[in-house]
Amino acid sequence: MAAGNGVRRVWVGQNGLLSTPAVSAVIRERVGVDGSRATGAFILTASHNPGGPNEDFGIKYNMENGGPAPEGITDQIYENTKTIKEYLTADLPDVDITAIGVTSFSGHDGQFDVEVFDSASDYVKLMKSIFDFESIQKLLTSPKFTFCYDALHGVAGAYAKRIFVEELGAQESSLLNCVPKEDFGGGHPDPNLTYAKELVSRMGLGKSNSEVEPPEFGAAADGDADRNMILGKRFFVTPSDSVSIIAANAVEAIPYFSAGLKGVARSMPTSSGLDVVAKNLNLKFFEVPTGWKFFGNLMDAGLCSICGEESFGTGSDHIREKDGIWAVLAWLSILAYKNKENLGGGELVTVEDIVRNHWATYGRHYYTRYDYENVDAGAAKELMAYLVKLQSSLSEVNEIVSGIRSDVSKVVHADEFEYKDPIDGSISKHQGIRYLFEDGSRLIFRLSGTGSEGATIRLYIEQYEKDPSKTGRDSQDALAPLVAVALGLSKMQQFTARSAPTVIT
Numbered sequence: 001m002a003a004g005n006g007v008r009r010v011w012v013g014q015n016g017l018l019s020t021p022a023v024s025a026v027i028r029e030r031v032g033v034d035g036s037r038a039t040g041a042f043i044l045t046a047s048h049n050p051g052g053p054n055e056d057f058g059i060k061y062n063m064e065n066g067g068p069a070p071e072g073i074t075d076q077i078y079e080n081t082k083t084i085k086e087y088l089t090a091d092l093p094d095v096d097i098t099a100i101g102v103t104s105f106s107g108h109d110g111q112f113d114v115e116v117f118d119s120a121s122d123y124v125k126l127m128k129s130i131f132d133f134e135s136i137q138k139l140l141t142s143p144k145f146t147f148c149y150d151a152l153h154g155v156a157g158a159y160a161k162r163i164f165v166e167e168l169g170a171q172e173s174s175l176l177n178c179v180p181k182e183d184f185g186g187g188h189p190d191p192n193l194t195y196a197k198e199l200v201s202r203m204g205l206g207k208s209n210s211e212v213e214p215p216e217f218g219a220a221a222d223g224d225a226d227r228n229m230i231l232g233k234r235f236f237v238t239p240s241d242s243v244s245i246i247a248a249n250a251v252e253a254i255p256y257f258s259a260g261l262k263g264v265a266r267s268m269p270t271s272s273g274l275d276v277v278a279k280n281l282n283l284k285f286f287e288v289p290t291g292w293k294f295f296g297n298l299m300d301a302g303l304c305s306i307c308g309e310e311s312f313g314t315g316s317d318h319i320r321e322k323d324g325i326w327a328v329l330a331w332l333s334i335l336a337y338k339n340k341e342n343l344g345g346g347e348l349v350t351v352e353d354i355v356r357n358h359w360a361t362y363g364r365h366y367y368t369r370y371d372y373e374n375v376d377a378g379a380a381k382e383l384m385a386y387l388v389k390l391q392s393s394l395s396e397v398n399e400i401v402s403g404i405r406s407d408v409s410k411v412v413h414a415d416e417f418e419y420k421d422p423i424d425g426s427i428s429k430h431q432g433i434r435y436l437f438e439d440g441s442r443l444i445f446r447l448s449g450t451g452s453e454g455a456t457i458r459l460y461i462e463q464y465e466k467d468p469s470k471t472g473r474d475s476q477d478a479l480a481p482l483v484a485v486a487l488g489l490s491k492m493q494q495f496t497a498r499s500a501p502t503v504i505t
């Protein structure tokens with residue numbers, strides 16, 4: 001970390017346990033408070049998992065609103081890096097990060113402070129201002145309700161213990177892998193069905209299910225606690241459904257939203273489930289490119305209260321980052337609200353009930369994502385170029401589609417997603433290739449911006465089913481025809497030499 005250049009204070013989470021949502025909250029609260037906006041710097045814990053170009057330390061968080069830096073800033077920083085001739089480093093004595101307090105140093109630029117603070121306290125305070133902790137506590141301490149939280153040895157563990165156990169009365173045994181470890185205990189801290197194996201099996205979704213009755217509710221976090229996965233007993237909630245369900249229930253179940261939602265937003269590849277909720281509830285709706293930074297402007301302008309991404313990110317305008325623990329508290333609030341009469345007697349309304357009722361009301365968006373990781377970068381580019389070229393003739397596209405599956409509807413529109421930010425007017429091009437079908441189905445192809453080796457192709461497949469009698473199918477079965485079309489249309493195997501994706505979500 002570099003000192004100098006106007007940096008006067010560095011905040012350090014005690015023991016290095018600073019989660020990404022806590023960083024975002026602290027920037028909004030503290031950096032502004034002492035008048036030194038945008039001059040603060042943060043030391044992050046080893047639990048932060050650097051993703052790729054948009055997740056660089058320092059760059060990501062050095063924004064006044066506490067959110068990820070917009071493209072204009074990161075482009076400018078990149079340009080500046082090309083002309084850097086020297087940089088200064090601070091040769092400071094070690095600071096004890098286990099003890100709360102401020103240590104001051106004098107450098108050649110003047111005084112420089114390092115403040116070690118308890119970031120969990122700040123964060124708990126924020127969560128208490130959003131949720132009704134009393135009603136969540138009633139749920140979590142009810143003998144009818146069982147709960148399990150897996151931090152995958154990331155930094156969320158420290159926050160989970162404080163919030164779920166100490167504040168809300170959950171049993172300590174409901175915490176899984178909640179001791180933060182620099183190497184994540186050898187695992188991969190990605191909250192999905194592939195990597196959160198222990199939780200998945202405890203929730204009765206694994207291959208080797210034990211005889212023990214799974215908990216009613218389960219959730220997992222990623223390494224820096226900004227993403228989440230929500231599970232019910234033997235039931236997976238897709239991130240796209242999760243944000244739709246939170247948005248549909250927020251006003252009733254979460255005090256922070258009781259005056260109504262300003263609007264909702266999703267990233268382009270996230271399912272259109274949220275669109276249907278927005279339309280039904282008459283809410284402003286925005287579709288932005290992949291990347292949380294695009295939500296920030298909407299929130300700063302008072303246009304968006306709740307947003308989410310298919311990549312397991314869910315959040316609100318309480319901060320400018322996705323927030324894994326917030327999402328769990330949002331779900332617990334909904335469960336507490338739906339069960340407020342049932343905790344004494346009566347049948348518990350489960351996670352699965354909530355999701356199925358949501359589908360019955362709004363229809364279901366069957367959804368799956370295929371990831372092809374570490375594909376030859378040249379081949380991936382060629383596949384994308386081929387798909388763009390193909391878009392110029394919809395009749396050719398439809399000929400190919402009906403040749404693969406005659407039971408799939410017609411492509412009515414195809415394009416490369418482009419976004420004009422309604423606030424600052426900036427334009428983001430080449431944000432993914434879309435094929436939109438007459439019945440509302442979508443096929444989307446994107447190159448990942450965070451993959452570390454070669455290229456990662458992401459294929460998102462979605463189909464809308466309005467008929468309540470048909471919303472209960474297995475999602476891979478329901479999507480099989482569209483999957484066949486996607487693979488055939490893109491010549492996936494020909495371009496990538498892969499007969500199967502690396503990960504299916």
Ligand SMILES: O=P(O)(O)OC[C@H]1O[C@H](O)[C@H](O)[C@@H](O)[C@@H]1O
Pocket residue numbers: 051290291292293309311313447448449450451458
């Ligand atoms: O580009 P991808 O690999 O699909 O990753 C997309 C994700 O990248 C980062 O993690 C951003 O913080 C997320 O907001 C975004 O959804």
